[in-house]
Amino acid sequence: MKRLLLILLLPVLVIGLWRWLADPRDTALPFGTDDLSSVQAELAELSAEERQLVEDYVRRSRGDVLPQEWADPDEPLTARTFAQAIELERAYRVRMADQQVRSDALANQRDAAWAPLRAIAKVELVRAEVLSPEALAARRGESAGAARASHPVFIVRVRVQNTSDEIIELLQGSLKARDSEAYLPLDLCWVDRQSSLRSGSVEEFDCARLNQAASEQATAFANGAPGRFEVRWEPSKIKLGSGRELRGP
Template structure:
């Protein structure tokens, strides 16, 4: 047998082995409807490479087991996959497009931060406290009045912020919005601040934010216990008016 023939046979064997390996890949495995228990498909998941396994799991997390016909699916976020192979394809597409969306959003945030920098450089905002208070405490009623009220166990979420005038000039009034996000990117609370009291240069004032008529929900109670290092504050001042009549205004 010539060397050339041997090489051809070897190439054919390698191709056959490659095809066999590809056929053994569990791309045709049906996706489960119950994504809380993946035990039935775990053996097939284990036969995937790490990257493909992550893609399947990522798709299942996003879809939560939902399957829609193409005609009813969101064209931007279609949950139409029924098999591993289809899930891998859709998740790769999602990640690719999400990277583009994230880049655009980051560019917009950077531009927004640049425009807000003069206002943030004049008036800082810091997160001071997260509390579950009684309704009377949330309303700021005097202690003697609160003492006459029975504690019915109802609690209200109150978040305190500190406005710090770092401009070196007296601020007559200020307003703006603040959001607090956790490390998953989820917004945990929002507050609109309208400061009408004068704030001397380098002075600070604490502002409480909450709805005394709204009972704290389990999510609010959980928010109180989130470690501070896991939280990010986004301060977007809308307008700052100085005592001399000049003002800084955020772009619309």
């Protein structure tokens, strides 16, 4: 009887021992999806750092698995297991950190080149909104039937100030919002002012693209997204009353 019981329990013991000895890093990633619910138990066995690496990799790859010969050498999405995902995501983070260092150095150089122009003209955002065609028409003093847009429009209010001791005769540049969740920044307003602005003078005006519907990025900016966006004034050209002309990078 004891022998029979031992024979019956042996497979259970073997399976239990195998599970105890198994490395969760060998777990196969779900294919074709970024849903990790089917491997939550195995994820829980990883350290917090490794679990985050796997989750970030799957989010980035969206569950795609490319053959080695088709993969981008700089950003291969070839992982089939947790271990491979951890290795690739670590390498990706190192590469991104290196790129960020170079990007920050370039940004510092450009900021240094912009500094003399920013010292002359201050351009800042007053507010940003997404308006319905009817609300936009009302804002512009038009009847609803005369609305020039048939879709929600992203509109920003911009303030320009001459902070120099001279008259500004021409001012050009771009007001942008860097987006931590997107590669490209959000264009807020192209400033092209070609009339005199006296020292200390302040003016405000609206910027809107009436022929474009407000994008998801613009809507997120208008709704407020703490920590996501950074507004930057990037002047390209200033001409002063003295005839002096300054250009940005």
